[in-house]
Amino acid sequence: MTAIAAERYTGASIKRSEDPRILTGAGRYVDDIKLPGMLHAAFVRSPLAHARVLSVDASAARELPGVVAVLTGADLDAMTVPAPDPLLAMFGGSGPMPEFTLLATDKVRLVGDPVAIVVAESRYIAEDGCELVEVEYEDLPPVMSAAFALDPGSPPLFANLGNNVARPLSRKEFGDVAGTFAAADRVMDFHVDVHRHQNVPMEGRACIASYDAELGLMTVHAATQSVHITRNGIATRLGMDADKVHVLAGDIGGSFGLKIGASREEQAVAAASRHVGRPVKWVEDRGENLTVSGQAREESFDIRAAFGDDGVLLGLDVRMVIDTGAYPGMGGLVPSIVEAMLPGPYKLAALGFESTAAITNKATYVAYRGPWASETFIRERILDVIAKDLGLDPVEIRLRNVAARTEPPAMMITGRPLAGVTTRESLERVTQLVDYPAFRRRQAQAREQGRYLGIGVATFIEAAPGPRGPEGGLGMESMRLRLEEDGIVALFTGQMPHGQSHQTTLAQIAADEFGVPFEQVRVVVGDSAVVPFGLTGGSRSATMTGGVALHGTRQLKAKVLDFAAHLMEASAQDLVITDGNVWVRGDPESAVAVSEIAARAAAGESDGDVDAELEVEASYDGGQGGWSGGTHCAIVDVDVETGIVKVERYIAVEDCGALINPAVVEGQIRGGVAQGIGAVLLERSAYTEDGNFQSATFMDYLMPTACDVPRIEIEHLQTVPLDADVNFRGVGEGGMIVAPPTVVNAIEDALEPFGVRIYEQHLPPARILELIAAVRPRTGAGTGPGRLPGRAGQGPRRC
Amino acid sequence: MVDITLRVNGATRTGSPEVRKTLADFLREDLSLTGTHVGCEHGVCGACTVILDGRAVRSCLMLAVQAAGSDVTTIEGLAADGEMSTLQQAMWDSHSFQCGFCTPGFVMQATAFLGDHPDADERQIREALSGNICRCTGYQSIVEGVLLAAERNRERS
């Protein structure tokens, strides 16, 4: 790997500059902000999944002391402009868009659908006010499954669409599908389901909108992954110019894809602020977050697989149905990414793919860490089943399927080059870290004692940011860099960290490139008036932002050296910067502090020939980009009397190129794996057949804890460098993408004596016992009420 | 409204909260101590954990009026004279956290736990922290921070 200049920080687990405030309670999250005259909002929400709204009477609520305003859906309609979801507006939807109002006016389409906003002196009073708003509903039959949604007889949620199909069925073929299937040794059919689960950041959605009527300026304190997309969403809805909306973001308590753009509630809060002429704060509570903020992953797949007797997967023909919930979100975009990624790092020669998106009375499908993750789940699941069918070892079958690393690289049948993909190396490394023969002996002994251990592997690649391919580039990442008057190297980026530690990692790169101590770099984020456009998401920042930081710092340094050369009466080529000082190579006595250079530039010490404006606007196209990926392995212990599964050991061999900060990389991987373990063993966003949401508290939506997630052993492969300087690739999503099939593969291996085959992702204890036929399977999507505190069942106990 | 007096982070504080106001909201809004976070308001996630009369408690499950006369320590009260506690420093060194939202709850719970169980092993630490939810880290870095703090405390004594 090509060395970066003065490699002191990059590659080391430098302590985070975020932590002093985080660890001492000095972080500044939206709910920590108090503005003069600030009011609080709460929403009146539908108790029904699907209903006509006959009337809304807010008179009693308006009378309640402390309530300042109540705005119904109709009120808000009159004071706002119809606008599409800002994220969809960016990426473009296809087909007719459903028509609906900002808050519900004529119809509610899910439990929790907001009907009115109450603005009051405190959140307590706002909630009291919500209880006084009288809404008359006329119940409609709820559409609670994709199957029913696709039935032309299901009542349409949106009058203008006429049915509940968000995206009509569309089919694409890559390679010779018919020929491949005709010639294959074997063909097998599968049906695989992935269940509904969701992001659940520890901080929910939150914003403060503050409208200044005199200036016609809307200031928004937001919890968001992009201040600019939030700005656009609010500006459009309010019919304001974007430059009249100023979005600020400080510390954000996680997001995992949830907080992008401006939700309907946030748009309503902004409208409310403009209406009352005072700042209005809304902080969603956990019930709102679980019920309406958004959900993900509910997809089903019919798969036909063509393969050889040697286990090589030759072709796949896949039909995907995605349950996108009630209101449009990015769910409609997911199938095309699934399609593109399905071949994975394997030699797949033919792919047929068709998909349809269904509209149901559930929360909107939102982006959740690796939204396309099901492609890895189905691919890695069916490979295991095929392996068993052929009597092949799961590692062996994958080694036979991995595309060889060639130059030029092998192409995925869907068009992307597998440049620098080290799947083979990661598989082989896993077999070195796990003594398979020893495990098989231990497994056999355990079975004799009635204990069921299992081992599973799965491989993945993620486009982090993805390779530069024949069909196009990786987009552009911008950054403004400036040597401030006091000698601080300031990086202005549109990245909006919410746990990714950018304020540390980008500073590491800049400090190395410029030659200043880490503490002399400041990363500026979270101000739509100050930073360039950006979005933290898609595991792009390591490459795109790392790259623009690296190259931008070089450009800034060149400018600074040109100016310094003039001051120091030397030639720029003879100047070096180390430890915050500029000096003439070979003459340490000549050293001048960078801060002094900066001060003198700010003071105007220039003869006019040299640029004393020590600032650059840089952009970076991602260079060669690249893939991240690897192989994960899990060992589980399944209690077949109770169905309880423990993950005993978990190994991640990964390749993300060069690491900016190993501790940060490992934290991302472990967090993603924890979410994957949670998805399989604990987490489900459950609805009853009549539309009630059952997982509205943490007693029913179960999150993995420190007793559920084992130590995760991580090895980094130093990989094929694709670029002279920027070989950092992202790891944000990989853990969450590959952990579910890893764990499910291990569970199926544990249950081999029972002949279990698993075609689903959610395996709570009751389901484990059903699979091994110890218990009669029960029908229907989750019967019985969800757990409330004090009711028998799950959730922590209290007295 | 009930007038209450209590000690918070070593200082006497007073307030007149509504009876129904939780201790968590009182600390955050009335005393402007926003370090204590609210993650669920039904006592499961642990983000609101403070130390009250020597014990870790969930401040979202107490009324502010119930804390009258008590001695409360919040995350803002751990650093002495601007110097982080051993645990805070160890967590910094261990890269324990990412987004930081769960952090105050973990730090207070771990502080209370280590005070009573200075020689706890990893399994015991994980059990003690299993009532705090983190969505970002997968817990290993947090546990390592606590183990490091325990080790440093032992070296010191």
Place this chain on the structure above:
Amino acid sequence: MKLPPVEYEAPTTVAEAVGLLAERADEASVLAGGQSLIPLLALRLARPELLIDINGIAGLSGVSAADGQVRIGATTREYVAEESRTVADAVPLLAAALPLIGHEAIRSRGTIGGSLAHADPAAELPAVARALDAEFVVRGPSGTRVIPAAEWFEGYLTTARQPDELLVEVRFPAAGPGTGVSFEEVARRHGDFAIVGLATSLVLTGGVISDARLAFAGLSDVPVRAGAAEDLLAGERPSAELFDEAARRAVQDADPPGDLHGSADYRKTVAAAVVRRGLRAAAGNAAGGGN
């Protein structure tokens, strides 16, 4: 989720508390630890008009031993009972169950009386009380009553306490020689409510089970004694076959609830496993010296 408006009183004596209960009865809720009640209020599922905070009543907490019983004041914090030497020595089943209650922070505030008055059938303490035939001392306007556990748990979250009565003390029998106990439970995660739990207390005399007490958590709307299993075990020597048959009999007539976390059938299957494991552990403790 903010609490709805509510009145608040903090009596300093039992008489005062009883007076308030007599006056406000059905409109009032007693606030002890708050670990169950406050979430209900925050979710606006419970709407009492008045909270009677009994934490300030002197003499209502504490652990003492007298007349072959361990007496625990209603507002005794769970962590205090957990740390109590008296409880550890004389009521080992209670000592076994306490660490399973939620998490430390919950036990910092939660009370013995509060849990038993709340009477969640999936909680540990009701099963312990039912297994040991604990006694519940309530004070009302007309005086004091002592209610045996068999009569205390009437239905889901419902006890024999009248609206104008206050639970002031719970009494557990002190364990005799040869006692072995276990609290076995299956929960989704460490600290969660039991899907099914079992409080077991066995007395072994000369290698023979002379007393067997088994009470389930999570199998019904109240904690239930596994009477048929207890009858089978009495007078027998511990063995795997005996415990298998006891498990079969214990779940035979069970009619557990089904919900998001498990069907009725699942609970019965798990209950049988819990009986086998619980009996094995309790017998092992008794053999190893027990009490």
